[in-house]
Amino acid sequence: MSLQITNQDLDFESTIFDIRSRLSTDVASWELALEEYKALWKRLKPWSSREWIKKRETFLGHECVQCGSHTPPFVVQHLWHPMKFDLIFKMLSDHEWTQFKQNYVENLAAPLREERKTCPYCGSMSLYFVDSLQLWTCIKCKKRAKDPVIKKVLTRDGGHKLRILKQENFRKNCELFKKKQWAKNGKMALLILLEQTIHYINLEGATTFCKKCAFLWDKKGLRLCQKCGSKWHMLIFPCCIPCASKK
DSSP states (O other): OOOSOOOSSOOHHHHHHHHHHHHHTTSSOHHHHHHHHHHHHHHOOGGGSHHHHHHHHHHOOSSOTTTOOOOSOEEEEESOOOOOHHHHHHHHHHHHHHHHHHHHHHHHHGGGEEEEEEOTTTOOSOEEEETTTTEEEETTTOOEESSOEEEEEEOTTHHHHHHHHHHHHHHHHHHHHHHHHHHHHHHHHHHHHHHHHHHHHTTTTEEEEEHHHHHHHHHSOEEEOTTTSSOEEETTSSSOHHHHHOO
16 A cells, blocks of 8 residues: 655645544554655645645734844744654553563562561561560561561572563563554554644644744753743743742
8 A cells, every 4th residue: 555645745734634534534554644644744844835834924923922022034933842653652552561561570470479477567588486475576677576477479499480481481572562552552642643743733832933032942942031031041941040049
């Protein structure tokens, strides 16, 4: 099945909607849809499309919303961008991946465990029974208890056997699990990416910047402090250092 993108003068927005529609109705697989999405970005950037240019003309203000400059030229400044597909997929799969590793190791370890008496205070297995007191004493924490806690722990050679089992089977089982995850979460991750792209090309979360503010934001990762309006600081911080030090 070949890609649908053939025309150089593509309508970026309608193509994104078309990809989303075919993906939602399972006309195209998510793998093919992702390939089309990447090919679209290679052939045409949204800011060079006819729709974008029209939206830009009506969207741009007459001053920079950050520094207040009235000197053109002004640019459309996005304060956010669509996430990478791999990152979206990772966010969808992280919890299940963590759960899989925990369950996998636990299933391997289950036959290698045995019941042992442990200290109810520190969990140590180094206990001895004092006949005169009729109490169990922990060698580690020195505390005494009437009854120890029974726990299932690895046998003496259980740790070594578990490491061998993990080395033999873990990679193979991980590959099988990841294939299931791609089949399960690939479509959802791409639908989220397409939705974010639609918001992006509709200029949602965008504003008007002057050239200087846009350059410092995009290339240097700096923004003008909204409290004092004179100092610049990194995007990850809410304000500049002098303003943050003020009470």
